Amino acid sequence: MTTLAAIRTGAGLRLLRAAVSRSGFQHPRTVLTWSDAMIPELAGRPQIVAGEFEEVVDLNGLLAPFHPAQWDPGDLELSLLAALLEPRMVGVDTLVVEDLDHKVARALTRLVPGAAIHVLQPGLDAYGPPAIRREAALDHRVAAHWYFEHLPQLQPASGGLARGLPLELPRGRPGEWTLVLGSDLAGAGAITATAELDLLVEAIRLAAAEAGPIRVLPSPSMPPALVAQARWRCREWEARLEWGEAAAARRWGTPSVAIGVDAVELLALQRAGARVHTVGLSRLLSALTPYQHPLRLPWILLDSQLREDRAPVSDEVAQDLLDTLSYVIRPEWRPERAERAVAALARLPEAERRRYFWRLRLERLGLVPPPARRHQLWHQVRTGGLVRPRRRAALE
Amino acid sequence: MTSGDRPEVSIIIPVHNGADFIGDALAGLAEQLPDPGGLEVIVVDDHSTDASAEIAATAGVPGGSLRVIASAGYGVCAARNAGLSQATGRLIGFLDADDWFAPGRLEVLRAALDRVGADFVRTDVVLVAERQRSLLAAPESRRGVRLPGRAGILPSTSRTMVDHPAMFAGLFHRRLLDEGLLRFDEDLPSAEDRELMWRLHLADTAYVVADAPGAFYRRGLPRSLTQAxxxxxxxxxxxxxxxxxxxxxxxxxxxxxxxxxxxxxxxxxxxxxxxxxxxxxxxxxxxxxxxxxxxxxxxxxxxxxxxxxxxxxxxxxxxxxxxxxx
Known part of the structure; x- marks a missing residue:
């Protein structure tokens, strides 16, 4: 009996190790890795220790020069991949995948149709529903959702299948330096490359106002061209700047200040004693469409804990927020949670309701009543339902 | 790996306002040869008004040498010729500032060229638009075989190697430069690759087509021919x-x-x-x-x-x- 794992990020690799150490499943003999970066040839890979697994297979190499994101294999392509991966597939009874909603992960589930599936979700999306609809047959194969307890006070929406693992916090007292964490929102399609660059530069500018050296950790997926431009635009602070990679970053210890856009690491750093700031998260959230966007839930959870303009929400409010969000974003996923969502929404403070929910979305789901009669005129104007009397006459 | 004191490979990168992309081109050159010191990169700034030259100089190529020079003339032909005049490598290649190579490509090309003693080596090209990629295959099914230059021209009724002119999808022996063949016509506003490829094949040089890690060509940029x-x-x-x-x-x-x-x-x-x-x-x-x-x-x-x-x-x-x- 064998475990096959498929990993695409460093965080996913750490979660895999943590789950194995908790005897969640057998140590995988073979690990498939791949990068979903815009330019995977130039992107960083998870730092696998030599000898950690019997074999590491680079899926990007097998698919080259094509991109994993465009790979939507039919039966022929799958059979070719199966032939390439033989005999690693022999006896596989457990498949461990990072992000089951990715095409590559879905394809792998078809390669080992009898295997139980363990899903690794190293980010905050682990607390919410799946990003896309899954076939019932696939859902039934999922044995567990493994996640890091970035927010240990919260119960994930997936309920009984959720397996939380404690997060290893940075060690040591905070030193007198600032950490800037990059992201790859452009690669995720959330913003343009130019906007991504501007956010990184803004974060570094904010860091420059603090004392001590500045260490910048760009996302491994960020195109080198963006990193090069950021270095150029931040040259005035060159003497204080150190640009690193994930492997080197683990030796840095705990910063006194940490700045990022949506890096989930900010939560752990805050718990370790660092002052943390998010850059641009509020305005990104307000511009994010549609409401069901996969980034909305992680961004809201992060924002609720790290807001600049007010204190973090209490644990109870955070759970109500999660319960409501999980239903509002994917009502079809667990329709039986509607009642719970209504109750949670009723308990939410008005400030959180206004900040994190679209009223029209709540109305359409029946979670809030339509506005009172005296407000209906304005409501109709806003929703485009009002036809002015002069125009009505012209139409008749 | 160097040939005496000479770098093994020179890569010439003409750039005109390529600040958005040149970092990718340079990052892709980091893992090309077993000995990174065997790579010489010459970035030729074609009168950029953005920070292309400065970004290139700052980014560098890990382990290899990088020089940024200014082009006296205007246009990609003049820039490439300026780079050629400075190139000291035994083998010479080209890369546009908005394209990139997969790791290990140049070593595969070097080995393919040296194995058969050809004058130049060509490969397929990968066309890229965001995450969508398509393969533009070199129209020669005989791979790894030394072929006479004229074999890449005819027949007239099929697509042949002269119809696959992308210069960046190849590597050229220095003797072509020494013999005056590897030089771009600066009077051409575009299609300079096509004209040079015809000349190389007409001169009955020897070439080989190899399977190699990708040469990636970014499509749909505002500066491209089709967009302009x-x-x-x-x-x-x-x-x-x-x-x-x-x-x-x-x-x-x-x-x-x-x-x-x-x-x-x-x-x-x-x-x-x-x-x-x-x-x-x-x-x-x-x-x-x-x-x-x-x-x-x-x-x-x-x-x-x-x-x-x-x-x-x-x-x-x-x-x-x-x-x-x-």
Whole structure:
């Protein structure tokens, strides 16, 4: 009996190790890795220790020069991949995948149709529903959702299948330096490359106002061209700047200040004693469409804990927020949670309701009543339902 | 790996306002040779008004040497020639600032070229638009085999290596530079690759086509020929006219002209179909007709006969001007 794992990020690799150490499943003999970066040839890979697994297979190499994101294999392509991966597939009874909603992960589930599936979700999306609809047959194969307890006070929406693992916090007292964490929102399609660059530069500018050296950790997926431009635009602070990679970053210890856009690491750093700031998260959230966007839930959870303009929400409010969000974003996923969502929404403070929910979305789901009669005129104007009397006459 | 004191490979990167992408091009050169010190990178700044040169100088190439020089002339041909005048490598390649190579590519090309003792090596190209990729295969199914240059020109009825002109998808031995063959015509506004490829194949050099890690070409950029839709579209006509004059005294002139006309007709169909500007369209028709008028009528007629009805309809304005029935 064998475990096959498929990993695409460093965080996913750490979660895999943590789950194995908790005897969640057998140590995988073979690990498939791949990068979903815009330019995977130039992107960083998870730092696998030599000898950690019997074999590491680079899926990007097998698919080259094509991109994993465009790979939507039919039966022929799958059979070719199966032939390439033989005999690693022999006896596989457990498949461990990072992000089951990715095409590559879905394809792998078809390669080992009898295997139980363990899903690794190293980010905050682990607390919410799946990003896309899954076939019932696939859902039934999922044995567990493994996640890091970035927010240990919260119960994930997936309920009984959720397996939380404690997060290893940075060690040591905070030193007198600032950490800037990059992201790859452009690669995720959330913003343009130019906007991504501007956010990184803004974060570094904010860091420059603090004392001590500045260490910048760009996302491994960020195109080198963006990193090069950021270095150029931040040259005035060159003497204080150190640009690193994930492997080197683990030796840095705990910063006194940490700045990022949506890096989930900010939560752990805050718990370790660092002052943390998010850059641009509020305005990104307000511009994010549609409401069901996969980034909305992680961004809201992060924002609720790290807001600049007010204190973090209490644990109870955070759970109500999660319960409501999980239903509002994917009502079809667990329709039986509607009642719970209504109750949670009723308990939410008005400030959180206004900040994190679209009223029209709540109305359409029946979670809030339509506005009172005296407000209906304005409501109709806003929703485009009002036809002015002069125009009505012209139409008749 | 170096040949004595000389770098093994020189890569020339002309850049004009490529600040958005040049970091990718340079990052892709980091893991190309077993000995990174064997790589020499020459970035030629073609009068950029952004920070291309400065970003390149700051980014560098880990383990390799990088120089940034300014081009005295204007345009990609002058920039590449300026880089060629500075290149010291045994093998020479080119890379546009908005494209990139997969790791290990240059070592595979070097090995393929040296294995058969060819003058240059060519590969497939990967066309990239965001995360969508498609393969533009080099039109030569014989891979890893030493081939005479002229084998890459004919037959006229098929797509051949002269129809796959991307310079960045290849590596060239220094002797081509020493013999004066590896130099770009600075009078060409575009299609300089095509004209140079014809010259290399006509000179009966030896080449090899190899399977190698990707050469990635970014499509749809605002500066590209198809996006700009201006007089640069006419560059291929000037290039092919130059080739036409070059084959005038060739013993195989008739067959070569047949191939040249086929290529010209195919490219004219492509550009006429793409352009949205009347001025450009008129110029394409006029100049294509002028080039064809210099080719013996039977050669043109025979080539037109090979073209399908749909494309002949697109070419009709050109063919009427040269007196050939569409």
């Amino acid at each position: 839709d201006d007089q640069r579209r006419l560059g291929y006509l000037t290039a092919l006219d130059s080739v036409r004059r070059g084959v005038a005294s060739d013993p195989d002139q008739e067959r070569l002209l047949a191939k040249l006309v086929q290529s010209l007709l195919a490219l004219t169909v492509q550009h006429l179909s793409q352009t949205r500007r009347r001025q450009v369209r008129h110029a394409l028709i006029t100049q294509a007709a002028r080039v064809l008028a210099a080719v013996p009528r039977p050669v043109v007629s025979a080539a037109v006969y090979q073209v399908d009805a749909q494309r002949r309809a697109v070419l009709a304005p050109v063919l009427r001007r040269v007196g050939v029935r569409p």
